[in-house]
Amino acid sequence: MAEIHLIGRAASPGLAIGPVTMLTAAVARRTASDDPAQEAAALRAAIEGARAEIAEQIKTIQGDVADILEFQVAMLEDDALAVEAYEVISVGITADHAWRLALDVEIEGYRAAEDEYFRARAADIVDIRDRVLAHLSGVDTVARITGGSIVAADDITPSAFLAADWSHGGAVALAGGSPSSHVAMLARARGAPMVVGLGPLSWNGQPPALALVDGDAGTVIFDPEPETRRQFEQRMAAANAAQAAVEAGHVAPAYTADGRQIAVLLNVTAPEDLAGLDPAICDGIGLVRTEFLFEASRGLPDEETQYAIYRRILEWAEGRPVTIRTLDAGGDKPIAGLTVDGESNPFLGLRGIRLSLVRPEIFRVQLRALARAAVHGVLKVMLPMIAIPSELDRAGAMLDEEVAALRAKGIACARPSLGIMIEVPAAALCAEDFGAAFYSIGSNDLTQYTMAAARDIGAVADLNDAGHPAVLALIARTVEAARKRGVEVSLCGDAAADIRLTTALLATGLTSLSVAPVTVARLKAAIAKVGS
């Protein structure tokens, strides 16, 4: 028997090999009644049964999968779905036939849609139809799929997909289907390769026994020749090895070629950035921006809201240090009702710590929330836009007052260490004069203030070079001040993620860099080459 090559569309990436399971619609028989009232009642009960079954499934899952099932629940709860079915039941059609007629019209409506997203919903309505039919006949018509097998079918419903165990391999090969379908979303979430749109799956005689699915290229090979299979298995082994290498490099601490350990920290813009991330990929969090809390649509956040979010981030870090920056509004980050409109030069105006110090009623709420969160991990608090020591001293006094007030009320809290962001050249030049617990170099603003060139003005963007010797000299000076004072220093601007600058940055004596989570693996690879 010759191998069969089919070309479709990639819907979920990855390679898989396995025995073929053909999904065919199960036929269920039921004995109908002659009484339209009884048939209507049977349909009502079946719809409610299907709805309750899905609602039960939702309790055990979260995220995209739950959204898909919630859509099915919403459809089943809507009387409009079954109106036509009840009408034909009343003239003597059986419940299962009536339901099938009504839902097939609905399904056809979706299949005829111009928009792929709506066409893809046909599979959900098929799922709804079959679930209710299963309840009408009282048998389980959802096909069971053996784990690790390649499911070949015209299309597959979310229920059938979810009923299978995808943790030990397996893949989906569909004659129809769509990359926009809910099943494709599920397949991507579960890591199951999937190819859709293969065209009619027809065999001469015996159905195929084995299949190779390439979810990257969108191809499927049924009953491969031994040589084809051997080559495919080699590709799978290579892909697995590459994946393992990336993941291992991700988790291991970073060392330069000459053996210096470099701390790699994360920059976090919102707590969602951490979803699904293993804290072991980093040595801590070097920068949590808190501006997201102050987005206009939400209004100014209260102490409880802030405390809950800071606490969540500290708990995620599992004891690794977390540096949270107090509100850095102003400049290019206006916040309605807080920042000053119409400043002639906002970057040189009331921003960062300057704004916090003139709006203490807002700043103190943040300090209280931070002090309360500090008992849940290793918290460091960083003040942005510090230019002179008295700014740090005033903020430190406020923090002391808030900690004392919380303690007086018997509220659990701790005083986090208070450090400064080095982004104003004056602070870099005189870093030693600050009683800061740590320094964190903000290379974006430090570069623009040193070079007097904004990043977002194209005509001068060339001048905005974090690798310029003047900027590197200010970084080196800050590192030296930290060494003399015996405090930590790290760099959290975009320069840390620019691997062309890694060698130059580490040459200043820096041993700690903070970058966005997606950059961690690339930065660790770049660090490993430094000094070789």
Add this chain to the structure above:
Amino acid sequence: MHNVNASRAANAFAPLTASAVLVNAVGLHARPSVKLTQCAKGFAAKIEFALAPDGPWTDAKSPVKVMRVKAPQGATLHFRVAGPDGKAALAAVLALVHDGFGEA
């Protein structure tokens, strides 16, 4: 009886209208439809929408009917709302559309 009273109450209020453009990437598909109907069901007012200013009107509380409209991204949704809490209802559904159903 309840329905009769409800529709009588609704009729006592002049319908409010307003429109908003669908900004979320995939139009009024499954998740946004569920969100819209859940939002609409929170109000006593009769809430309908259409793709044209003069209808045909669709009940915004029915996910089945909302999905049948298959409104694509960029379409303008015209809302028609009548009821004692019509003003709040209209503001709520418009905010939801403007906000891209939280997934823009």
